[in-house]
Amino acid sequence: MTPLTRILTTLPDEASALALGRALVQARLVACANVGAHLTSLYTWDGKAEEAAEVQLWLKTTPARAAEAVAEIERLHPYDCPMILTDTVAANPAYLAWAEAQTR
Numbered sequence: 266m267t268p269l270t271r272i273l274t275t276l277p278d279e280a281s282a283l284a285l286g287r288a289l290v291q292a293r294l295v296a297c298a299n300v301g302a303h304l305t306s307l308y309t310w311d312g313k314a315e316e317a318a319e320v321q322l323w324l325k326t327t328p329a330r331a332a333e334a335v336a337e338i339e340r341l342h343p344y345d346c347p348m349i350l351t352d353t354v355a356a357n358p359a360y361l362a363w364a365e366a367q368t369r
Contacts, residue, residue, distance in 0.1 A: 269356035269364060270331040272324040274338060274349050275306065282320040285341055289324060294334040296364035299323040327361070328353060330368045 276282040286298025301321035
């Protein structure tokens with residue numbers, strides 16, 4: 266197994282998740298974007314308890330493209346303070362080869 270970087274963020278709705286995912290794929294910063302589960306987020310913002318509908322966006326890229334992908338997410342994301350989580354996981358060699366080809 267070889268390393269692949271996963272990036273997770275949440276967006277306010279499916280349309281914004283699709284738009285961000287498309288932009289990152291078209292820019293070849295990520296190989297794949299998965300618009301995922303609709304969820305309810307509970308958090309405190311500016312001292313006020315909040316409850317908001319959100320959509321998960323999972324992105325897969327190579328470790329070499331991860332920092333650039335995160336910078337573009339920060340630039341395009343509609344939130345003032347987006348949650349962007351990254352981790353490196355083991356991926357099967359065929360998938361990683363495909364991901365590398367998509368992000369060149």
